[in-house]
Amino acid sequence: MFSRSLSRSQTESFSRSRRSTRTKTSFREHAVSKDRPERTRKPPAEEALQLGGTLTSSIITLVVGREQRLFAAHEDVLCISPFFQAACRGQFMEAQNKRIYLPDEEPEIFSSVLEYLYKGDYYPRLVHNKRKNAWEFETSDGAAGNVESTVYHHGVDGELLKDTVIYCTAEKYGLDELKRVALRKQGLQSGIQCSTILSSARYAYANTPETDSKLRAHYLALIIRSRGTFKRSGTMQLEMLAGGSQLFFDLFVALCNHVDDVTSIA
Incomplete structure (x- = not known):
């Protein structure tokens, strides 16, 4: 059954009442721009060094996923995240071995988070095409192009858009800049299957707070832009019949x- 009410933040984003003060307000307020130039930020690790941190700090071992993949990172770099700052200073970490266990994380996703912490981005990197004044993905040969990236997630037993999972992981770890990077990359994706869009949208709704409407608005805009495909999609029909998510009311x-x-413009 569909929910019959929106949260306060979602109402501001999607309801008609807000358009009474601005004539063209809609979900497009939160849609991701593909070509807005932005200031390049330094990698978080470099910013930590400027704030007095050091890459000679203790090495923390992280045991990730069901297969217990091992990762290593400097404590000062990890502590850029409020989540890991609390973990390193609390009982969440094994004091003797300096280990943190993350059994519910996907190793591929956590690898991207570490790559961001040290380098300021994760593969495939974003590059700005000055000629087109647009952001694009950098491919392995150095050229720019479109890269569709999904990841198998054990929690849902299926494929999800990697950038969506990274965004939700960044939300949990308190890494707002990583959320921005992941959201921008999602705006560049194309050729995504309807089933993947819907499963990723459900994951986004389940793993972001109601006060964070940007990722949710991205999926609403994506579905609306692809409404012709979704109208013919048996997957969409089954999802609508099943209900059970705030996604469909939004x-x-x-x-x-x-x-x-469209009517007001016409």
Whole structure:
């Protein structure tokens, strides 16, 4: 059964009431721009060094996933994240071996998080095409292009968009800049199967707070842009019949706003 009410933050993002003060307000407020130039930030590890940190700090071993893959990172770099700062200073870490266990994380996702902490980005990197004034993915040969990236997630027993899982992981770890990077990369994805979009959207709703509407708005906009495909999708029909998610009520409200916007322009 669909929920019949939106949270305060979602109402501000998707309901018609907000358009009474701004005529073209809709879910597009939160949609990701593909070509807005932004200031390049230094890698978090470099910023930590400037704040007095050191890459000679203790090495923390992280045991990740069901297969207990081992990762190693400097304590000062990990502590950029409030989550790991609390872990390193509390009882969450084995004091003697300096180990932190993350059994519910996916190793591929955690590897990307570490890559971001040390380098300021994760593969595939974002590059700015000055000629087009647009952001693109950098491929392995150095050229720019589109890269679709999914990851198998044991928690859902299926494929999800990697950038969505990274965004939700960054939310948990308190890494707002990583959330921004992951959201921008999602805005560049193309050719995604309907089933993957829907499963990733459900994951996004389940792993972000109601106050964080950006990732949710991305999926609402994506589905609306691809509405012709979703209209013919048996997967979408089954999802709508099954219900059980705030996603579909938000989508309904966003679609209504979209129609209202088109009507007002016409």
